Amino acid sequence: MKQDRADSKAGEAHRTKQVKSAEVVTPFSIPARQGLIAVELDKGRKVSIPGFGTFMTRRRKAREGRNPATGRPSNRGQAYPVFKAGKTFKDRVGKK
Numbered sequence: 001m002k003q004d005r006a007d008s009k010a011g012e013a014h015r016t017k018q019v020k021s022a023e024v025v026t027p028f029s030i031p032a033r034q035g036l037i038a039v040e041l042d043k044g045r046k047v048s049i050p051g052f053g054t055f056m057t058r059r060r061k062a063r064e065g066r067n068p069a070t071g072r073p074s075n076r077g078q079a080y081p082v083f084k085a086g087k088t089f090k091d092r093v094g095k096k
Helices: 002-013 017-028 036-042 086-094
Strands: 047-049 053-060 079-085
Touching: 017 036, 036 053, 079 086
Parallel strands: none
Antiparallel strands: 047 053, 053 079
């Protein structure tokens, strides 16, 4: 699907498929220091895409735990990513 989008966008903008494919994948890249959304979430910021939705992070409540490898206690709450779909996106997907 990403490749199909990249192919169509490359034709529209007269760019190579490789360049357009990178543009489609880059905002959602997972590796460290890549991907606009991942970098912003790492900094604790919200990322809003009008008509699509908002990416943000939330923190889990801290709880007592143990590292199974070392046996040391750990009670750090973890951050996790959250996506909230926008109204336009919900309306479009909800159509039957």
